[in-house]
Every structure is written in structure tokens, then in C-alpha cells.
Amino acid sequence: MKFISPRALSALAFALISGAALASGNHPGGHGHDSDAIGKPGVxxxxxRTVQIDMTDAMRFTPSSVDVKQGETVRFxxxxxxxxxxxxxxxxxxxxxxxxEVMKKNPEMEHADPNMVTVSPGKTGEIVWQFTKAGKIDFACLQPGHYDAGMKGAVNVAGKAGAAKVDGHADHKH
Incomplete structure (x- = not known):
């Protein structure tokens, strides 16, 4: 009988969860990753511009709020x-x-997606992201215990002047 190491089991579980999320897509009722909602990887x-973000063991991001414009590509x-x-x-x-929730069950899980960066103590990493839609996009540290401790923030994406709003009405002043 063959045994699977905990690390291999975690990788397999992550692959299965990721595959299921991707397969569910954006259809009504789907629970997949809707990358359009948060933008796309930037070039x-x-x-x-470059935005410096500092992460500390006080479980905080500094700054915890960033303002960008719709269409802007930012290097964090x-x-x-x-x-x-x-x-x-x-x-x-x-x-x-x-x-x-997945990270809490698999704390040693390693992953690398364009919308995230994992950074060892004393090190620096980066994310380059293009914000394609107006609205609020959240960010957080998903290491076990950190999100619960309040290690989260938001990117506020201002819409383009004159652009149509989500409800279909033009952005006019009456």
C-alpha cells in the first residue's frame, strides 16, 4: 500500500479545489473565481505607479486603503x-x-497566482495588477490567524468620468 505525504495531499487538495473553482466559472450560482470583478494581471x-505596502506582525497592512483609477496598472x-x-x-x-478557510485547514499550502504574493520575514515581493472595473477590491493576508486578526485592506477604484455606471445610467449631474 502506498502512502501520500501530507505535502502531496495538500497540493492535490489545492489542485482539486482550484480545478473545481475554475470549472464552475461565472455562471449564475457559480462559486468560481470571478477575476473580472477584481481586474487582471498587469504588465x-x-x-x-508603484504603491509601497508594509506588512507587520501587528497583523496590519500600511497603508490599508489605496485609491486607484479604473484602467490603471499598479505595481504593489x-x-x-x-x-x-x-x-x-x-x-x-x-x-x-x-x-x-482552505488555508486554515492547510497552513503549509504554497501557491502562486498573479493576484497574490507570499513574503518571508524581512523580504519584499510584488504584484502588478490592472484595475479594470470601478468599485472596491479587497486584499488580505490569508496565513492562518492573520485575516481573523484584521490583516486586511481595500483598493478603491474610481470610475472613469463619463463612463456608464453598473445600473446602465450615464454618470450625469442633474
Missing amino acids: AGKAT VVKNSGQVKHEMVLGTEKELKEHY
């Missing part, structure tokens, strides 16, 4: 000033909560 050469330079591993993950609040 480093097209980044219009994420520094871990703490003594434990931290990460910054962009997503909807629902996606972050679902991912956090």
Missing part, C-alpha cells in the same frame, strides 16, 4: 517587516473568506 512595463511592492510569513491577496471579500 510591469505598463504600470503607471509588498514588504514584510515582521518575523513571520505574510501575504497579500487581492480578491472579492467572498473569495478571500473562502480561500482563508
Whole structure:
């Protein structure tokens, strides 16, 4: 009888969960990753500015709120000033909560997606992201215990002037 190591089992579980999430897509009632809701991976050469984010063992991001414009590509330079591993993950609040539950059950799980960066103590990482839709995009550290301790923030994406609103009405002043 063959045994699977805990690390291999975690990788398999993550692959299955990721595959199921991708397969569910964006159809009504689906619980998949709706990347359109948060934007898309950016091209480093097209980044219009760099935003420095500091992560600490006080379970906080500094700054915890960032303002960007719709269509803007931002390079986040994420520094871990703490003594434990931290990460910054962009997503909807629902996606972050679902991912956090998986992380609590599999704390050693390693993953690398364009909307996130995991940073060892004293190190720096980066995310380059293009914000394609107006609204609020959340970010959080999904290391076990960190999200519950309040290690989260938001990117506020201002819509383009004159752009149509979600409800279909033009952005006019009456």
C-alpha cells in the first residue's frame, strides 16, 4: 500500500479545489473565481505607479486603503517587516473568506497566482495588477490567524468620468 505525504495531499487538495473553482466559472450560482470583478494581471512595463505596502506582525497592512483609477496598472511592492510569513491577496471579500478557510485547514499550502504574493520575514515581493472595473477590491493576508486578526485592506477604484455606471445610467449631474 502506498502512502501520500501530507505535502502531496495538500497540493492535490489545492489542485482539486482550484480545478473545481475554475470549472464552475461565472455562471449564475457559480462559486468560481470571478477575476473580472477584481481586474487582471498587469504588465510591469505598463504600470503607471508603484504603491509601497508594509506588512507587520501587528497583523496590519500600511497603508490599508489605496485609491486607484479604473484602467490603471499598479505595481504593489509588498514588504514584510515582521518575523513571520505574510501575504497579500487581492480578491472579492467572498473569495478571500473562502480561500482563508482552505488555508486554515492547510497552513503549509504554497501557491502562486498573479493576484497574490507570499513574503518571508524581512523580504519584499510584488504584484502588478490592472484595475479594470470601478468599485472596491479587497486584499488580505490569508496565513492562518492573520485575516481573523484584521490583516486586511481595500483598493478603491474610481470610475472613469463619463463612463456608464453598473445600473446602465450615464454618470450625469442633474
